[in-house]
Amino acid sequence: MEEKVRDVLELRRKSKEVKRHFILMRVLALLVIILILLLAVAYAISYFYDKFGSFTVKVNKYDMVHQGLTLSETPEYDRSNAVLNANIVYDMTNISGEDLPANIDKINGSHNGDNYIAYTFYLINCGDDTLSYTGEMNIENVTKGVDEAIRIAVYKNGEKTVYGKTKSNGTGKESDCDSEFLSSSVVMRTSGDSFKAKDKDKYTVVIWLEGNDPDCLDNIIGGTMKLSMSFKITEST
Numbered sequence: 001m002e003e004k005v006r007d008v009l010e011l012r013r014k015s016k017e018v019k020r021h022f023i024l025m026r027v028l029a030l031l032v033i034i035l036i037l038l039l040a041v042a043y044a045i046s047y048f049y050d051k052f053g054s055f056t057v058k059v060n061k062y063d064m065v066h067q068g069l070t071l072s073e074t075p076e077y078d079r080s081n082a083v084l085n086a087n088i089v090y091d092m093t094n095i096s097g098e099d100l101p102a103n104i105d106k107i108n109g110s111h112n113g114d115n116y117i118a119y120t121f122y123l124i125n126c127g128d129d130t131l132s133y134t135g136e137m138n139i140e141n142v143t144k145g146v147d148e149a150i151r152i153a154v155y156k157n158g159e160k161t162v163y164g165k166t167k168s169n170g171t172g173k174e175s176d177c178d179s180e181f182l183s184s185s186v187v188m189r190t191s192g193d194s195f196k197a198k199d200k201d202k203y204t205v206v207i208w209l210e211g212n213d214p215d216c217l218d219n220i221i222g223g224t225m226k227l228s229m230s231f232k233i234t235e236s237t
Helices: 001-051 061-067
Strands: 056-057 071-072 081-087 116-125 131-142 150-156 161-164 188-196 200-209 226-237
Touching: 001 226, 056 061, 056 116, 056 200, 061 071, 061 131, 071 131, 081 161, 116 131, 116 226, 150 188, 161 188
Parallel strands: 056 226
Antiparallel strands: 056 081, 071 116, 116 200, 131 188, 131 226, 150 161, 150 200
């Protein structure tokens, strides 16, 4: 009798252990699935970000909150913005800068073409103080040497400047450019003085792959480039 009782207790113990093991395996399997999904999402975001590049505009958040420097895609704004993101162009092919629309700086927000990125935004002093500011466009990442043939036109209040990397032989700027990139990581700098309350500076940034550049060769196919433009206050009165 005692032996039968022991057998029953042993069977119950083993049954509980099997159930615990089964539950543990299901929990572990669920955790593995969740981890795989998270990695897949992270990879997808990274893949598209790396493959197609981006352009972001930022202002220093402290300057936005305490001094009223803000960004907007239109001259009228209903809320303060510290960050703006331009839409992406997929699989951009080389073109000539001469083929860009004549009114390219007359349209607000993202207004890309098939083979160029065009983005217009406004830097606005929505505070009460008169400011001075600086802005800088940075190259955050570049692959396959695509920057050798990239052109970046910056329109400030209608005044256009075309930037490109120094010629690969080191002899200066390309013939279609007004200025060279300042360094391997900095495209250009801008500034504003006596920027009074309610003043607005309009910027249009146009990015394309210049087909007439001698470095626009097959080896840069699939290359990517990430750019950002940031602004900060240098003086307030």
